[in-house]
Amino acid sequence: MNFLEAFRRPQQAHALLDRILQSGASRTFRFMEVCGGHTMAIWRYGLPNLLAPSINLLSGPGCPVCVTPNGFLDRAMALSRQPDTIIVTFGDLMRVPGTSSTLLLEKARGADIRPVYSSRDALNMAHSNPERTVIFLGIGFETTAPTIAATMQAARQMGLKNLRLLSALKTMPQALRAIASGGEVKLDGLILPGHVSTITGTPIYEFLARDFSLPCVVSGFEPLDILQSLLMLVQQVQEGRADIEIQYGRSVRAEGNAKAREVMAAVFEPCAAEWRGLGLIPESGLRLNSKYQQMDASSLEVEVEPAREHPGCRCGAVIRGAIRPDECALFGASCTPENPVGACMVSEEGTCAAHYKYKSLDPLA
Amino acid sequence: MCLAAPMKLESFQGNTGIVELDGVRLQVGLDLIEHPQIGDYLIVHAGYAIQKLDPEEAQRTLDLFREAENSRRS
Numbered sequence: 001m002n003f004l005e006a007f008r009r010p011q012q013a014h015a016l017l018d019r020i021l022q023s024g025a026s027r028t029f030r031f032m033e034v035c036g037g038h039t040m041a042i043w044r045y046g047l048p049n050l051l052a053p054s055i056n057l058l059s060g061p062g063c064p065v066c067v068t069p070n071g072f073l074d075r076a077m078a079l080s081r082q083p084d085t086i087i088v089t090f091g092d093l094m095r096v097p098g099t100s101s102t103l104l105l106e107k108a109r110g111a112d113i114r115p116v117y118s119s120r121d122a123l124n125m126a127h128s129n130p131e132r133t134v135i136f137l138g139i140g141f142e143t144t145a146p147t148i149a150a151t152m153q154a155a156r157q158m159g160l161k162n163l164r165l166l167s168a169l170k171t172m173p174q175a176l177r178a179i180a181s182g183g184e185v186k187l188d189g190l191i192l193p194g195h196v197s198t199i200t201g202t203p204i205y206e207f208l209a210r211d212f213s214l215p216c217v218v219s220g221f222e223p224l225d226i227l228q229s230l231l232m233l234v235q236q237v238q239e240g241r242a243d244i245e246i247q248y249g250r251s252v253r254a255e256g257n258a259k260a261r262e263v264m265a266a267v268f269e270p271c272a273a274e275w276r277g278l279g280l281i282p283e284s285g286l287r288l289n290s291k292y293q294q295m296d297a298s299s300l301e302v303e304v305e306p307a308r309e310h311p312g313c314r315c316g317a318v319i320r321g322a323i324r325p326d327e328c329a330l331f332g333a334s335c336t337p338e339n340p341v342g343a344c345m346v347s348e349e350g351t352c353a354a355h356y357k358y359k360s361l362d363p364l365a
Numbered sequence: 366m367c368l369a370a371p372m373k374l375e376s377f378q379g380n381t382g383i384v385e386l387d388g389v390r391l392q393v394g395l396d397l398i399e400h401p402q403i404g405d406y407l408i409v410h411a412g413y414a415i416q417k418l419d420p421e422e423a424q425r426t427l428d429l430f431r432e433a434e435n436s437r438r439s
Contacts, residue, residue: 003371003406003423012430015437037367064366090411092366118412120394140411143367147413150396195367198408198416221368224430249422251369251408257416260397349366 003250007222008045016227017050024234030056030186031233032321034176035193036063036349037221043358045223055230058185058321059354061175062193064139064168065092065347066319067275071307072168073098076137078304079166079297080111086129088122089137091115096346099308119151126155126163135297138167143195145169145286146260149267152292164297167287170273172196173204174284180212185321189215189233191226194248199264201256202244209242220248267292276309276343277316315342318351325352332356369410371418374403384409 033039039059042048048057061067077098080087087103094104094115107113114125119136126134138148148165155163172193179185192205197218208214215236219229229247236243246252264286273285288296309316313335314328325331325344335341337353344350372384372391380395384407394413395401407414 003418006423006427007430009430009434012434015433016430018437019433035367062367090366118394120392120412140366143369143410143415146397146415147394147411150394150413153396154394193367195369195408195410195415198369220426225426228426228429247426249426250371250419251416253416253419257397259399260415263397347366 004222007220007224009224013223013227016224016231020051020227020231020234021054023231023238024054028054028056029188029234029237030058031189031191031230032058032060032179032185032187033191034060034062034172035191035196036066036347037195038191038193038219038226039063039351039354040349041221041223042226043354046358047223047226051230058187059318059351060179060190060321061275061278061319062141062172062196063319063344063347063349063351064141064144064170065096066315066343066350067170067277068093068096068139068168068343069274069276069307070098070309071274071304072166073103074307075302075304076166077101077103077106078302079135079300080106080113082133082302084132085112086125086132086134087111087113087137088116088125088134089113090139092347093137093139095340096343097310097340099305119148122163123151123154123158123160126160127158130162133162133164135164135166138165138169141170141172141193141196142199145268146199146264149264152267152288152295153263155295156292164295164300165288166297167285168273169268169286170275171270171284171286172200173207174281175275175278176205176208178278178281179320180208180214182320187214188237189217191229191233192216192218192244194218194220194251197248197252197256199257199260201252202246202254205244209244213242215242216244218244218246218248218252220251277319310341313342315344315352318344325355328352367410369408369415371406372409374401374405374407376403377401382414384414
């Protein structure tokens with residue numbers, strides 16, 4: 001069985017769309033899709049045009065590349081200039097501008113920076129380069145944190161002394177609280193991240209329904225998943241409910257994945273974290289715990305330039321859902337996917353990149 | 366970033382498995398899931414299986430789509 005194509009059938013998409021537009025005919029709705037993966041799928045399949053004008057979708061803070069502040073990138077680049085150092089990173093970070101450079105530019109200048117698909121790849125690199133320090137750049141949310149934790153555990157079992165982690169890992173609940181309580185955008189409900197929830201389960205979201213009366217649906221990533229989730233949200237609003245519902249049952253159990261959380265808890269502890277657009281949020285990041293301190297690259301001494309953001313860049317407001325990308329003066333002018341100024345234009349799943357790439361697409365016939 | 370794909374577990378040894386989707390094969394870590402079995406569909410993210418796909422739940426979701434399609438026709 002193919003678990004992708006069956007969730008992309010156009011006739012069924014139109015049937016769900018009819019239901020959404022019928023159920024919601026009386027008013028307009030504003031929903032936020034929290035996860036960058038959803039943003040990408042929503043635009044790729046032309047859903048905004050199909051749903052307008054009754055359903056408006058805003059992108060949230062769930063794009064790890066977008067919320068990673070310049071200071072982290074500047075430190076990574078400073079480390080890359082140290083002798084006998086290999087920087088290993090998810091490819092997504094390569095083109096993200098820091099204060100005055102990018103990892104891609106540093107690589108062109110001779111630094112040993114290696115984009116990979118998985119943190120597992122760093123194990124081999126550390127093993128085959130015992131005389132060099134291998135630093136993995138850890139970005140991501142609860143989906144990715146357990147995978148990096150498993151890699152750190154494996155490094156310890158293998159006795160690798162030269163693998164280190166520079167962590168900008170983040171967790172969703174406090175950022176969602178900041179959005180919900182910020183009052184900057186009035187939302188009718190949230191599409192919650194499917195793969196974060198695969199790990200965390202739904203208890204971490206209960207405050208959204210309880211304290212903010214926000215209807216929430218944990219959604220899959222195929223177009224039919226997203227349309228069904230929107231229908232479930234519209235129905236919650238119409239019925240005056242605010243519940244945490246799961247549409248993506250094939251991956252998300254209410255209790256999440258306890259084993260993955262155990263691995264994560266064995267390696268990481270919560271810490272304050274800096275989010276582009278949201279600022280410093282207590283308890284919203286993950287750092288290595290005392291057992292893994294010798295693997296922490298944040299303790300390596302290196303001179304880092306003072307971080308500055310581009311003065312015209314409005315990625316922060318885009319991440320909070322406060323403005324649409326085309327309300328930024330740089331959008332499509334000096335900031336394009338080929339020449340990005342801000343992180344939201346770099347990442348495949350950044351809101352600005354999605355708007356730029358797919359805005360003019362006609363809805364699928 | 367949190368992209369993940371359902372891939373079928375073909376073989377495994379210890380905590381390392383080989384998964385397949387449309388002819389693409391990948392080595393993945395099984396450290397994060399309980400009791401993997403050959404033939405399981407795994408949700409694969411960044412080189413690790415993060416959950417087993419539940420085929421019955423998948424079918425339940427597809428049934429809802431079909432129901433929407435059928436009621437539109439009728």
